Amino acid sequence: MLKIRLKKYGRKKRPCYRIVVIDSRKKRDGRPIEEIGFYNPITKQITLNLESVNLYKKNGAQTSPTVESIYLKAQKQKI
Template identity: 40%
Template sequence: MIKIRLSRLGKRNKPFYRIVAIDESKKREGKPRDVLGFWNPLKKEFKINQEKLEDWLKKGAVLNQSVKNLLGK
């Protein structure tokens, strides 16, 4: 099953997250199938490619709870 979830990047105490479509069984920092956007909680920046998101949802991908919260769904 494909999940849309956050993948952590950045340094210690300076997190930066990518929003990725990845197999459920892979690790958090595993190789994603697709990168959909990013979220920087320190600068409060958030950007996501809506077309890619809708495409993955049509294919049966499931949103992670943290991504649902970011999207406001």
């Protein structure tokens, strides 16, 4: 099953996240199928490819609760 979730990178106490499509059995920082966005919780910057998210969700991918809230914010902003 495919999941749309966050992949952590950045340095200590300064996290950044990539929003990725990945197999649910893989590790958090494993190799993704596709990177579809970026989220910086410190500056609240969101970059998300809404077309890709909609396509994967239509084909059965599940989103994590955090990614779902980021997705809803991005839809309101039309990023």
